[in-house]
Amino acid sequence: MARVEPSRNDVAALTAVALDDVARVLEIYVEAMLARPAEVRPLGDLASGDRSRAGHVDLEGAAAAGRPTTDGAAFYLPEQIERFGNPCGNFMVYRMAVLHQLGGVLFGTYRRGPVRFADFFAGFDQPGLARALFARLEGARIDAALARTFRGVRRDLLRLIDDALESTPPPASDRDCRPGFELQPHAGPESPPAPAPRRRSRGPSREAALSHLAGRLLMAQRRLVAVPALPRGRGSGDVDPAFDSTVRLKACDEGGGRGAGAADPALDLPDEAARLLLRGATVEDTRRAVRSLYRVFASLRPGAGPGRVGPFGGRSWCRRSRTGVRRRPGSAVSSTCPRRPITAIRRRSGSSCGASGPNSRPRSNCGTTWRRARWLRA
Amino acid sequence: MTQALQAATPRPAPEAPYYLAVGNEVELFLAAHRARMPVLLKGPTGCGKTRFLEHMTHRLYRGAEAGTRAGIDSPLVTVACHEDLTATDLVGRYLLEGDDTVWMDGPLTRAVRDGSICYLDEIVEARKDTTVLIHALTDHRRILPIEKRGEILPAHPDFLLVLSYNPGYQSVAKDLKPSTRQRFVALEFDYPPPEVEAEIIAHEADIDVPLARDLAELGKRIRNLHHRGFDEGVSTRLLIYTAQLIVGGIGVREACVAAICRAITDDDEVQRAVTEVATTLLP
Ligand SMILES: Nc1ncnc2c1ncn2[C@@H]1O[C@H](COP(=O)(O)OP(=O)(O)OP(=O)(O)O)[C@@H](O)[C@H]1O
Numbered sequence A: 001m002a003r004v005e006p007s008r009n010d011v012a013a014l015t016a017v018a019l020d021d022v023a024r025v026l027e028i029y030v031e032a033m034l035a036r037p038a039e040v041r042p043l044g045d046l047a048s049g050d051r052s053r054a055g056h057v058d059l060e061g062a063a064a065a066g067r068p069t070t071d072g073a074a075f076y077l078p079e080q081i082e083r084f085g086n087p088c089g090n091f092m093v094y095r096m097a098v099l100h101q102l103g104g105v106l107f108g109t110y111r112r113g114p115v116r117f118a119d120f121f122a123g124f125d126q127p128g129l130a131r132a133l134f135a136r137l138e139g140a141r142i143d144a145a146l147a148r149t150f151r152g153v154r155r156d157l158l159r160l161i162d163d164a165l166e167s168t169p170p171p172a173s174d175r176d177c178r179p180g181f182e183l184q185p186h187a188g189p190e191s192p193p194a195p196a197p198r199r200r201s202r203g204p205s206r207e208a209a210l211s212h213l214a215g216r217l218l219m220a221q222r223r224l225v226a227v228p229a230l231p232r233g234r235g236s237g238d239v240d241p242a243f244d245s246t247v248r249l250k251a252c253d254e255g256g257g258r259g260a261g262a263a264d265p266a267l268d269l270p271d272e273a274a275r276l277l278l279r280g281a282t283v284e285d286t287r288r289a290v291r292s293l294y295r296v297f298a299s300l301r302p303g304a305g306p307g308r309v310g311p312f313g314g315r316s317w318c319r320r321s322r323t324g325v326r327r328r329p330g331s332a333v334s335s336t337c338p339r340r341p342i343t344a345i346r347r348r349s350g351s352s353c354g355a356s357g358p359n360s361r362p363r364s365n366c367g368t369t370w371r372r373a374r375w376l377r378a
Numbered sequence B: 001m002t003q004a005l006q007a008a009t010p011r012p013a014p015e016a017p018y019y020l021a022v023g024n025e026v027e028l029f030l031a032a033h034r035a036r037m038p039v040l041l042k043g044p045t046g047c048g049k050t051r052f053l054e055h056m057t058h059r060l061y062r063g064a065e066a067g068t069r070a071g072i073d074s075p076l077v078t079v080a081c082h083e084d085l086t087a088t089d090l091v092g093r094y095l096l097e098g099d100d101t102v103w104m105d106g107p108l109t110r111a112v113r114d115g116s117i118c119y120l121d122e123i124v125e126a127r128k129d130t131t132v133l134i135h136a137l138t139d140h141r142r143i144l145p146i147e148k149r150g151e152i153l154p155a156h157p158d159f160l161l162v163l164s165y166n167p168g169y170q171s172v173a174k175d176l177k178p179s180t181r182q183r184f185v186a187l188e189f190d191y192p193p194p195e196v197e198a199e200i201i202a203h204e205a206d207i208d209v210p211l212a213r214d215l216a217e218l219g220k221r222i223r224n225l226h227h228r229g230f231d232e233g234v235s236t237r238l239l240i241y242t243a244q245l246i247v248g249g250i251g252v253r254e255a256c257v258a259a260i261c262r263a264i265t266d267d268d269e270v271q272r273a274v275t276e277v278a279t280t281l282l283p
């Protein structure tokens, strides 16, 4: 008798998690974390033009890209997640998506600063590029702060980062992606954005460079979170492992002359970006980093499409390596890649998490289903 | 019956039971005691009311301030009140002993006679006829009418009446009457701020400070959900239980589920959300 193998769709139907089924749990979660009630709504509400509570830094962008976002009162999330091969993993993706947005609220992304967001972006020749930089840098700052503040975050963040790194398509060549920070004069922290220098005809495209930056941020992030937990016992936990690794990153930063990236190729990051991962970095530091990196990126030629953003960002992450070989981070996404996730995705197999897993039911034709990393970022 | 009700505190250990003050409750209690003013301890379950009183009793009866009180055998008489508790249970009754009947002091009478602190825990649960006793003991008269013996017992100079009362889950019908309430100096207790609660958890469960801090933070966040079917959030007591389970080798998440999530609510989704908060906060 022929054995019937379950199809990918069957597996997805069993393991995907639908927002409908977990919205109340997420709302209670947000309320506990934030000390005020919040609503969880499908991203479709944004796309269909319901922006009644707009005010978010990039609500429009989020709606267009299908990334989770928040306006502070409501948290907008995809209608279904089938990123991992088990409901627990997929629910974790929901929780981490919400938490990342919460992080923005907790760590001051939306705090009223001296300059309004809209005015800040409007001050650049290419506001879209400034926004893209801001999204990547601020997202990394928030994740680092989350991992430092909440000791349970590390484990799941690591899982998402590894998944993100693993599913990165191969780079054409690493050198093609490097924006060449060392060649650029550094802007002072408060200097206004300079006009874009003449575009180079050769060298990396802007998207490849953004993707490279995102990849390096991921690697640096990974270093911060991948510190083994210290043995537990009275007094032994006084050193926060995240703090410890922060110190190491800082040591890299201080000893490296040209920045954290100089000390270690895995942390090939400009100083401005590396600093955002350290304790005490604020959204003002992110703005400063955007101002200074903007000049580098504005000088690059625009490329074929959007690049990878990271575990919490990026919308073109569409295919994992067929060979299962770990790909190098920091690469641009092939221009042939469709922006919407394709359906023929090799699924990560995983064990079921048992009865405690969220109720999942198949969703057909979901507007915002995350299969691979279609993720947030402010 | 009466014996079963009374839980006379065993002779206190040489060291005062650990109590970490949250506000000025210690000073207030000492001042009230000096004037022999009855005290009402208000606050949610597991926030330290009983522990506070044990600590204060030790200070006043065994510590430097004890003086003649040091000779009192059972300085703290605790009565856990319930809906079947009558005035007779508190005052005492005649019992048959062979052919004779002998009088047996109830816990309140014993405390009034000896000069102990009598702690009526959750007084609103008790029958209404107990009110008469409380009123006579808590105004200028300081007497205990023992009806069955036709006796009026004046309170020992050191006697102090302390009630506890949890405003969170009392129905209006069970609320304390103003005429009762206004005979007491009220000390209000609540769950301590996270820094203080972390210190308490670390001490009580003998765990490392960062984990205690995480648990205290967890408590704070769960208390943000107070209207979600559980009025009181999670008690310090439950956070200590969780820590003790972890010390006993239970995984952090399992300990939280067993000692916190299942204990505070029956709502599956609230349980789940609280588990997720624990997953976020704890290593
Ligand atoms: N301020 C504090 N200092 C020391 N320990 C405390 C403090 N607050 C709470 N605790 C700890 O919490 C536990 C529970 O407190 P306790 O039994 O006194 O609560 P309670 O307010 O009397 O609760 P209930 O209303 O349910 O009787 C104590 O055993 C003690 O370990």
Ligand SMILES: [Mg+2]
Pocket (backbone or CB within 6 Å): B049, B050, B051, B121
């Ligand atoms: Mg008690």
